[in-house]
Amino acid sequence: MPQPAVPIAAFTAHDVEAVLAAQFAHQVDITRLFSVGVDILNAARALDTMGFELQLLARNGVVQAAQLNHGADAAHAGEGQTLLALAEILSHCPRQIAPEVAGLGAHCRAIASHTATCTSLARRHTQHLKSLLLVLGREGGDAGAATLAAQLETVRLGEEAGLVVLQRVADGLQIEPVVRTNIRLIAARCSAALRELERLLEETGTCLRETHGMLHGIGRIAGTVNYLGINVAIEAAHCDRRGENFRQLAADIQATVDGFEQKLLAIRLSAERGRVLLKALGA
Amino acid sequence: MKSSVIAESGKLRWIVLGRDPDRNPQVIDTNQYLIVADGQGMLLDPGGIEIFPRVLAELTRHLALDRIRILFASHQDPDIISSLPLWLDLNPEAVTYCSRLWTGFIAHFATGKDARMVGIPDSGMRIGIPGSSAQLLAVPAHYCHSSGNFSIYDESTGTLFSGDIGAALLPDHEAGLYVDDLRDHIALMAGFHLRWMPSTVALRGWVARVRALSPTLICPQHGSIFRGAAIAQLLDWLDSLEVGQWDDGAPAAAGKRVAA
Numbered sequence A: 001m002p003q004p005a006v007p008i009a010a011f012t013a014h015d016v017e018a019v020l021a022a023q024f025a026h027q028v029d030i031t032r033l034f035s036v037g038v039d040i041l042n043a044a045r046a047l048d049t050m051g052f053e054l055q056l057l058a059r060n061g062v063v064q065a066a067q068l069n070h071g072a073d074a075a076h077a078g079e080g081q082t083l084l085a086l087a088e089i090l091s092h093c094p095r096q097i098a099p100e101v102a103g104l105g106a107h108c109r110a111i112a113s114h115t116a117t118c119t120s121l122a123r124r125h126t127q128h129l130k131s132l133l134l135v136l137g138r139e140g141g142d143a144g145a146a147t148l149a150a151q152l153e154t155v156r157l158g159e160e161a162g163l164v165v166l167q168r169v170a171d172g173l174q175i176e177p178v179v180r181t182n183i184r185l186i187a188a189r190c191s192a193a194l195r196e197l198e199r200l201l202e203e204t205g206t207c208l209r210e211t212h213g214m215l216h217g218i219g220r221i222a223g224t225v226n227y228l229g230i231n232v233a234i235e236a237a238h239c240d241r242r243g244e245n246f247r248q249l250a251a252d253i254q255a256t257v258d259g260f261e262q263k264l265l266a267i268r269l270s271a272e273r274g275r276v277l278l279k280a281l282g283a
Numbered sequence B: 001m002k003s004s005v006i007a008e009s010g011k012l013r014w015i016v017l018g019r020d021p022d023r024n025p026q027v028i029d030t031n032q033y034l035i036v037a038d039g040q041g042m043l044l045d046p047g048g049i050e051i052f053p054r055v056l057a058e059l060t061r062h063l064a065l066d067r068i069r070i071l072f073a074s075h076q077d078p079d080i081i082s083s084l085p086l087w088l089d090l091n092p093e094a095v096t097y098c099s100r101l102w103t104g105f106i107a108h109f110a111t112g113k114d115a116r117m118v119g120i121p122d123s124g125m126r127i128g129i130p131g132s133s134a135q136l137l138a139v140p141a142h143y144c145h146s147s148g149n150f151s152i153y154d155e156s157t158g159t160l161f162s163g164d165i166g167a168a169l170l171p172d173h174e175a176g177l178y179v180d181d182l183r184d185h186i187a188l189m190a191g192f193h194l195r196w197m198p199s200t201v202a203l204r205g206w207v208a209r210v211r212a213l214s215p216t217l218i219c220p221q222h223g224s225i226f227r228g229a230a231i232a233q234l235l236d237w238l239d240s241l242e243v244g245q246w247d248d249g250a251p252a253a254a255g256k257r258v259a260a
């Protein structure tokens, strides 16, 4: 055992605070992770709305193309046909997006819910850990404090290994049986909280990964919509004066797709932020 | 945080936990009381989240944590019971007793747990500590200061836990644990009672109920414990108060200023 390097008073005043500061940083990261979940959820809702807008635009396109087709003379007979076909394909796209977006929403809700639970759990864990350190600091005497101070690095990470060490420190102390029992009970609670935190953060990680897969799917559909929009614009350009409505439609589709892609990018960035936070939390 | 045994009978033991020199100066100083009977515990006004680690650390000397059977909240304030989820983490089986008015409110502190709550009827009730023969009496203290409020009386030692009644805002944690003479203490209590207590009728009703019990100790949640002559002095002083008044400082209100 190392020579007592830290007197008990210094230990309780500073080292406990250092451990707790690390715990608070942990809590802040978890709260940030919660806000990542909420950000993605909001973006997913925006995607949902845009999908609906796209559907309306496509329906509008189908109706207009049919009218164009109906009123066409021999020279313009083909134009309406192509636009009608394009608009019909386009009107199927939002339907493909809807389930993907719904899936994304479900994952985001899970992320938000897990991290909200984590926030509360981490907050409570910190208070229990603080109690445990106070008891060990009080009961340990100089030798106990020194051992504890030497081992605080492991506790700092909020890992269960640190608790095992604390428990071993406690086992080596000459203390009242009731205090020993209570140290064991508090340490058990801390371990349980850490295990639960780990489980929830792991699930959050899984959700984030699956979010990534879904973004890929949604991005592909958005690409198709974009491509169809460009084709509508090209076709409309060939329709002289009667294509005016379609040029407007193509512009509206383009604007919606742009908005869509911005939201997708925002979600990707949020998810990335989430992964970085999870890494910092050791999950 | 310090703790000391304040009363003892063959049946049970009262311990006060408080006077925390390391207390965050932003939080009001509180006394927590632990009753231990046959190795089973009842915690009175367990306190806020902020002071929980120190209360728990001190409590580890007195009772195995899984033997805390009852958490009692005299009322719903955060300094009384916001630590509830932390106690339930350690002992999910503990039952929380509070006024029937506050069960649904205090459950907000429980953060997702199914807290086992007992709503005390307005007229009060006997509370037995499971695993022991100890029985405590929940004495109505409504509107003193909360609208659903209880004191706890122990017939075996004559100890009365009075919650916010008799509370004093002490200058520092070194102030005496007991009050033997009320004279110098009134200045520390007056502001609190005049502003926090809403009803003179209710306060006098409580005093009458307590006189009938003739306690030997009155233990508030803030400040010092009353014993000896200070008990009658406290009850007389409370009887003399006209509470539930607020002076907004405007000239028209000058006439109704109360003597502190």
Ligand SMILES: [Fe+2]
Pocket (backbone or CB within 6 Å): B075, B077, B145, B164
């Ligand atoms: Fe209160």
Ligand SMILES: [Fe+2]
Pocket (backbone or CB within 6 Å): B077, B079, B080, B163, B164, B221, B222
């Ligand atoms: Fe209070």
